[in-house]
Structures are given as C-alpha cells and as structure tokens.
Amino acid sequence: MIQSVDRAARILAVLGAGPPRLGVTEISARLGLAKPTVHGLLRTLEQHDLVAQDPDTGKYSLGPGVVSLGNSFLGGSELRARSLRWTEALAQRAGEAVWVATLSGERVIVLHHVFRPDDTVQILEVGATIPWHACALGHAIVAHLPAPEQSRALAADLVALTGQTKTTRAALGRALTQVRKHGYAVEDQEATVGDAGIAAPIFGRDAVVAGSVGLVGAADRLLTPAARPDLIRAVQEAARAISRDLGAGRGDATGSVLSALS
Amino acid sequence: MIQSVDRAARILAVLGAGPPRLGVTEISARLGLAKPTVHGLLRTLEQHDLVAQDPDTGKYSLGPGVVSLGNSFLGGSELRARSLRWTEALAQRAGEAVWVATLSGERVIVLHHVFRPDDTVQILEVGATIPWHACALGHAIVAHLPAPEQSRALAADLVALTGQTKTTRAALGRALTQVRKHGYAVEDQEATVGDAGIAAPIFGRDAVVAGSVGLVGAADRLLTPAARPDLIRAVQEAARAISRDLGAGRGDATGSVLSALS
C-alpha cells in the first residue's frame, strides 16, 4: 500500500463525502495529517484536474476530471453494457423505473437508470450511491456474496434513512436469508419514504454476484397483492437474462450452465 | 508535485482513455515505468475502489469509486446548480437539447444536459468529454480565457473529428476572435457529422469564464437563416442569466435580496 497514494485517495473521498468545499486545515484535521502534507497532495491532484481550488476562498473541491473518469467507467462497464438490452423491456413491462447497481464498499452504486415510461419529469440517478442495507438492490447483492465479504458488509454501521430502515444485524440477516431462499429482494420504504424496491441478483462467470437489477417506485404501486407477483417475475427474468449475457460474455460454455441453475 | 500520486493519476487517465481493461505490462509500457511500480500503485488504487481487477484475466479497469466521486462533483458544482433553473426554459424556448460544459485540460466536460423537448429517445451525455477545439461550447470558453491559458489550449494537438473540424491554429484563432467580437460561438459539424452547436460563455466572479452553455442539434435545424438569430439570442440570454446568478452566488450585496426573503 503506497502511503501517499492512499492519502490522496482519502482526500478525494473526504471531498466527495463532506460539504462541497473544504480547506486544507479542515482536510488535514479530518485525516490526522500535517497541513503541508495535505497541501502537497492537493496540488498534485489539482494538476490532474481531480481537485479544483476556488480562486477566491482558497478552498478545495473535487475537479472536473473525476466526472470524465466516471463516464469512462460507465462506458467500459460490462455489467452496464449487457443490461442495456434487457432493462428497457423490463421498464416497459413493469411500468416502473429500472435501476442496475453494483456494490462498492458499503454502498450500492447506480450504474444504469431507465425512466418509468410515462411523461413525468424524473431525475437521472446514475452515479448515486445508497447504503446497501437500505435497498433491495443492496440486499440482492450482499445475500449472494461469499461469506467473508458478507460479514464484512454486515459489520458496517447500519444507519437509519427512514423509520422503516432495518438497522439490526439480526433483522438484516433474516432478510438476507429470505433473499437467498426466494431469489429476490423486496424493500418497503427503507431508503426513501414512499418508495419501495424489488430486485434480483445478477451473476457473472463462476456464479459470483456482479450486481443487481430492480424496480424502484411508489410503494403503493409496487407492493399491491395484485401487481407484486408479476413484477417479481419480471425482475427475476431480466436478472437471469443479464446473467446469461454476462456469463457468456467471455465466450465460454459456462454461461449455459448458469442459466440452468435456478 | 508528489511523484507517486502523479503516477497514480496518470494510471487512472490511461485506464479512462484507452480500452476498458489493461494489464500491468501494458500500463507500465505506456507510462514508461517499471512493472512493480505500477503494480503497487494499482493495488493501492484498488483498495479505494478507484480501480478494479478482473479476477479472471488479472487485467485492471477503473473501479466503481470513480463514479461516485463524479456524482459528488456534479452535486457540488455551483455552475451546474445555478444553470438548472435557466436551461430548462432555454430548451423549451429553442426546442433543442441544451448542454452546460466546463473546461478540463484540453477537453470540455458536459456537466448538465437537458433533452430536446420531444418524444424521441435520447442518450444522456453528462460526463462526456469533447476536444475543446471541435465544439462551440469549447470555443466560447477558450475565447475568454486569460492569454497564457489560451495559448496553452491552442498548443494542444488539434485532431480532426470530422472533415469540418478546424485543425489549424490560424483558423481557430480567427474563430476565437469572432467569438470575442460577437459574444457567441457557432460550430457546424466539427465534432459530429450532422450536428451543430451554438454556445455562449458563462462568467463567474471577477469576470472569469466558468464554463459555457449552448444548444446542440441537427445542423439543418439550428443554422437556418430563419432560426439562427433567435437561437443565438436565447443562448446569450441564458448565459447572462446564469452568469448573474453565479456572480451573486457568494452572498454579497446583490444576493441580499434573496436572503431578505427568509
């Protein structure tokens, strides 16, 4: 682990998490480093456009370079590329917004977002991150993680985003067992009041979870006894289709085995 | 300039520019570094989710972390925040797609994208980067840069994206003079065949360019003698409105009207 690079990455994380603009003093305090150290790191990051300095206040923020990196990542993401063909159809069939996500640390990152097929104004959520324990997309992924990574995920601090958020390891453990048993995850207003989610895991080669796909929308539309079974089926079929594409993406034969598993 | 951080940033840039997946050997060759050096840097970046390693091939790509950083940048971008209110109206008035961009190195980064107000399927271009010399958005910014930065921009290699791209410093210099003279930039199929652009600069405090706003759409709609003058006026008015918001954004006397409301 290269110390200075590690520290630089920490600086980026701090700038990304906290208020948009931070001073050298505040950053060094948060990381427990000397001011000149932070200053040198910031100057280097600035040269690469990864951070920018406000000419007036002298404070620092993330720079434009991180956006173009993010865009490159999305463009090169195989999970995203493979899901494009299937998510459009899923959104049409379900009449709801579709998200594709992957796990990064303790949070889930939205890689792809298909708008709900109606004429309402909706904001694009690609790049947004949500604590894994507060959404169906996260449950679907973590439930199928190898044991060590799963317990690491469960060790995170489980903050409550709404009154419904499950914040005890016991409750989450039960939820994950249910996900494994049924092959899908359901979440009811645990991340946002009024919104629910239905998600299923996406597997890559060797049956490792690569991410998840799911519906996000008003709880009183998604979770009615009438709609729910159909929506679950639609999500699961989309997830399997993407998994198949992903497994076959490398051109070997294991993909066909995967689809036979369930 | 901290060497290892500089190299780490270079690695990210290489991963973002080239093919989605690269091996240690190839990266070290491109940067002229020893393989173990690159390996150590990659491992550190990997711990922060900034790069990810394909477990099968051992090759590296950008990691999910960069997307969430990119998203944080967009969320904290004052330019983007201030332009939200005006771009929607501009898109309606012009009937075309609106982009807001800022300069990062030799390229322009799309910070905000309002779809053309019709029912066609359009892809979201936020995060996309375009060589500054090939688009009106870039011309509008560079024309108003301080002299040293401007000549640095002109020193970049001016690759041709289409047959129409201006690739000589002389031609670009003339174009920039026109932009300064008239206060807007027009580009005709210099970045994409069939597409044109009309853009105007956005100024922050102290009259420094912070970015640009413009229309992007089919050349035969934007550049007709009938439509063109109106579109130019609409773009310029939007740019001025955003500039005004941006200049008053720091809470000085002009902003006190706002604060008096609360």
Next chain:
DNA sequence: TAAACCTTTCGGCAATGTCGAACACCATTC
C-alpha cells in the same frame, strides 16, 4: 512437454515525501 507470456513477490539503495516552524495574507475584532 516446453516455451513464452502474464501478474506478482522480494530486498537493497537512495530518492522521496513528510512534518515542524515560519511566512504572507485576509477578515474580524477591539
């Protein structure tokens, strides 16, 4: 089976980044 590629590990040398203290600057306060 052998060869040629890959990614990864190891260890010593010295170049490298770190940190304390002092600097210049600005906004506020008395």
Next chain:
DNA sequence: GAATGGTGTTCGACATTGCCGAAAGGTTTA
C-alpha cells in the same frame, strides 16, 4: 487603525518511503 486569530502557503532537514532489477508462481500458447 492596530491587533488578533484564522487561513493557505513555503522552506529545509531528517528518515521514512516508495522505486526498480531480478526472480518467482501461474496460465495460456505452440
């Protein structure tokens, strides 16, 4: 208007730190 407390920044010496050559594991190719 001078003084104060805050900021971001520069300097230089110490020793920690990260660099690279060579060699090791592993996997695909011939």
